[in-house]
Amino acid sequence: MGQQPSVDWITFRCVALLWTIRQRSKAHPMTETLAAGTSTGSEAVPAIRLRKLTKVFGDTVAVNGVDLDIRHGEFFSMLGPSGSGKTTVLRLIAGFELPTSGSIELEGKDVTAMAPFQRDVNTVFQDYALFPHMSLVDNVAYGLRVRGMPGKQRRERAREALDRVQLGKFLGRKPAQLSGGQRQRVALARALVVEPKVLLLDEPLGALDLKLRQQMQVELKELQRSLGITFIFVTHDQEEALTMSDRIGVFNNGGIEQIGTAHEIYERPGGIFVANFVGTSNIFDAGQAQAIYGRPDPLCIRPERLRVAWTGEPERRSGTTSRPGTVTSFVYVGHATQVRVQLDGGPAVVALVPEKLPGSDADLVNGPVTVSWDDDAVVWLPAPGT
Amino acid sequence: MRLSRSAKVVLGIITALVLLFIYTPLLLVVVNSFNADRTFGWPPKGFTLDWWVKAFDSPGVREAVVSSLWVAVVSTIISLVLGTLLAISLQRYEFFGRDVINLLVILPIALPGVVTGIALNNMFTTILGVPLSLWTVVIAHATFCMVTVFNNAIARLRRTSAGLEEASADLGAGVFTTFGLVTFPQLRSALLAGGLLAFALSFDEIIVTTFTIGAGETTLPIWILQNLFRPNQAPVVNVVAVVLIVVSIVPIWLAQRLSGDSVRVSGARVKADGR
Numbered sequence: 079m080g081q082q083p084s085v086d087w088i089t090f091r092c093v094a095l096l097w098t099i100r101q102r103s104k105a106h107p108m109t110e111t112l113a114a115g116t117s118t119g120s121e122a123v124p125a126i127r128l129r130k131l132t133k134v135f136g137d138t139v140a141v142n143g144v145d146l147d148i149r150h151g152e153f154f155s156m157l158g159p160s161g162s163g164k165t166t167v168l169r170l171i172a173g174f175e176l177p178t179s180g181s182i183e184l185e186g187k188d189v190t191a192m193a194p195f196q197r198d199v200n201t202v203f204q205d206y207a208l209f210p211h212m213s214l215v216d217n218v219a220y221g222l223r224v225r226g227m228p229g230k231q232r233r234e235r236a237r238e239a240l241d242r243v244q245l246g247k248f249l250g251r252k253p254a255q256l257s258g259g260q261r262q263r264v265a266l267a268r269a270l271v272v273e274p275k276v277l278l279l280d281e282p283l284g285a286l287d288l289k290l291r292q293q294m295q296v297e298l299k300e301l302q303r304s305l306g307i308t309f310i311f312v313t314h315d316q317e318e319a320l321t322m323s324d325r326i327g328v329f330n331n332g333g334i335e336q337i338g339t340a341h342e343i344y345e346r347p348g349g350i351f352v353a354n355f356v357g358t359s360n361i362f363d364a365g366q367a368q369a370i371y372g373r374p375d376p377l378c379i380r381p382e383r384l385r386v387a388w389t390g391e392p393e394r395r396s397g398t399t400s401r402p403g404t405v406t407s408f409v410y411v412g413h414a415t416q417v418r419v420q421l422d423g424g425p426a427v428v429a430l431v432p433e434k435l436p437g438s439d440a441d442l443v444n445g446p447v448t449v450s451w452d453d454d455a456v457v458w459l460p461a462p463g464t
Numbered sequence: 465m466r467l468s469r470s471a472k473v474v475l476g477i478i479t480a481l482v483l484l485f486i487y488t489p490l491l492l493v494v495v496n497s498f499n500a501d502r503t504f505g506w507p508p509k510g511f512t513l514d515w516w517v518k519a520f521d522s523p524g525v526r527e528a529v530v531s532s533l534w535v536a537v538v539s540t541i542i543s544l545v546l547g548t549l550l551a552i553s554l555q556r557y558e559f560f561g562r563d564v565i566n567l568l569v570i571l572p573i574a575l576p577g578v579v580t581g582i583a584l585n586n587m588f589t590t591i592l593g594v595p596l597s598l599w600t601v602v603i604a605h606a607t608f609c610m611v612t613v614f615n616n617a618i619a620r621l622r623r624t625s626a627g628l629e630e631a632s633a634d635l636g637a638g639v640f641t642t643f644g645l646v647t648f649p650q651l652r653s654a655l656l657a658g659g660l661l662a663f664a665l666s667f668d669e670i671i672v673t674t675f676t677i678g679a680g681e682t683t684l685p686i687w688i689l690q691n692l693f694r695p696n697q698a699p700v701v702n703v704v705a706v707v708l709i710v711v712s713i714v715p716i717w718l719a720q721r722l723s724g725d726s727v728r729v730s731g732a733r734v735k736a737d738g739r
Contacts, residue, residue, distance in 0.1 A: 172630075172634060173633075173634075174630050174633075174634075193633065193638075194630065194633040194634050195633045195634070195635075195636045195637055195638055199634075200634055200635065201630075201631070201634045203627055203630070203631060205625065205627060207625065207627040207628050207630065207631035208631075209628060209631070209632075209645075209646055210628075210650075211649045211650065220632070220635050220637075220645070221635035221636050223645075224632075224635060224636045224637040224638075224641050224645070225636055268635070269634075269635075272635060272636065
């Protein structure tokens with residue numbers, strides 16, 4: 079006795095663990111919301127705080143020392159190409175993966191080592207992950223059911239939630255009988271009915287067609303505003319992120335390149351990666367910039383800030399810069415035309431010309447033009463690594 | 465591929481011959497269990513239910529039926545529990561030695577029964593010092609019955625997304641609640657099919673049983689073996705054989721229907737998702 083943990087002791091530990099798990103899953107959502115209300119009086123505590131968050135899969139560093147504070151009631155988008163680590167960060171916050179190092183706080187409470195079912199965070203999955211063997215009402219009531227809410231009450235709440243997403247008519251249907259957009263709403267209702275502190279959305283609009291996607295973008299944004307819940311939205315679609323978000327974090331290679339409002343990210347990109355990934359950018363490398371402005375840093379100008387003079391006449395006004403070039407091609411995009419110009423001794427640039435072109439494409443292509451811009455449209459990009 | 469008319473005819477005839485060769489002897493056993501002639505003269509001179517009555521009156525046969533059923537039921541239950549646990553651990557979790565365990569689990573069904581039988585016999589009698597009984601038969605059967613459950617369960621798990629279990633955990637369900645409300649309902653028909661196969665496998669097993677059964681005990685196949693060459697028991701052996709055929713075929717037929725259905729259902733689901 080005493081040298082080794084006895085069988086009884088191990089049994090006791092297991093029972094104790096199971097008991098804790100049961101208690102947690104039985105805890106009533108209402109009481110948790112009340113508790114959250116008292117603890118979040120100060121605005122200083124962020125909804126989510128990530129510190130030096132790192133996740134390594136085998137040889138791959140998926141997330142590399144991410145520091146991030148997400149405010150209360152914020153619509154925050156994590157934007158980045160596939161493989162940039164944004165989805166892994168989301169899964170770490172949800173608890174599906176455990177970080178290699180670093181910490182995750184939810185409203186000031188360290189949840190780094192907690193299981194998904196112990197966190198007041200809910201997820202809308204990319205493929206929705208609706209339970210195929212359950213009706214819509216049972217799907218939506220699931221979170222309430224595992225918290226021990228009586229059948230009648232939870233069905234009532236699920237019905238209300240489905241009404242809110244305009245699916246009140248389909249209570250008894252199975253997920254397989256719904257369209258993609260309808261399933262998306264069920265997933266949303268299922269995650270929101272348990273009143274999470276933070277809602278995580280993993281590219282939830284990716285599978286929808288363009289029209290429906292634009293409609294859902296507006297609906298999601300309105301829903302978030304009316305509920306006041308923190309939304310963390312993962313997307314690779316920069317337009318989606320710009321449209322919906324209060325703030326955006328741009329991810330690249332497992333780290334965050336820039337955090338800011340849509341306006342800041344678009345108008346003042348913090349580096350070459352962000353300038354290229356968010357919208358279209360005309361980038362002048364350090365040498366080309368040196369030739370124009372005498373400063374050896376790369377710079378970027380948005381296509382809509384460039385003007386094309388078809389006569390080849392440079393602008394003489396002060397505070398503007400002009401460069402001659404040759405038109406190489408046109409792309410008509412409806413509200414404007416993208417004109418590609420190869421600048422003499424400079425990069426190939428794209429200018430967005432909203433007015434009608436002074437001739438047919440065949441007449442203008444290969445013609446000499448002058449491209450001008452206001453000097454305050456120039457964004458200097460810090461060289462990588464500084 | 466299009467087949468010519470003559471190719472179709474030839475293939476049809478070959479198929480018919482093969483099936484005939486397999487099922488005629490079985491049919492013969494069924495007919496003979498009603499044959500009035502004790503020496504099975506062919507064609508039968510008359511039909512009788514005497515052998516069936518005799519079989520049901522025989523305490524040896526009744527005991528053997530009960531033993532076989534008991535062994536099959538218990539080993540099926542053990543297989544269901546262990547097979548499901550194995551399938552979940554090997555399909556849903558990454559751990560050291562996973563591939564090795566996968567192979568080791570499937571191996572018993574490929575191993576010759578004689579080898580399994582001798583090995584288990586040695587282990588029970590010499591190493592563990594456990595007297596052979598029906599329980600030792602149950603354990604021996606469970607080693608390979610488990611594989612059918614495991615195969616069915618793991619195939620189903622591969623087709624169902626682990627995302628469902630994540631969604632359940634995300635909504636606040638613990639490990640056991642998730643299994644009960646999400647994983648098990650997805651597995652149910654696969655487990656039924658695997659369980660029925662396991663039952664059929666155990667019910668008519670003879671080789672491993674021979675090596676692991678206790679001295680005073682008999683299962684149905686063992687009873688047949690013991691009475692096969694006693695001339696006055698021959699008609700009753702036929703009856704027992706028919707019972708074995710029925711009890712083995714029905715679960716397999718059911719299992720095939722069940723897994724066929726589930727394939728169709730999930731196929732439709734994939735189609736719906738593809739829109």
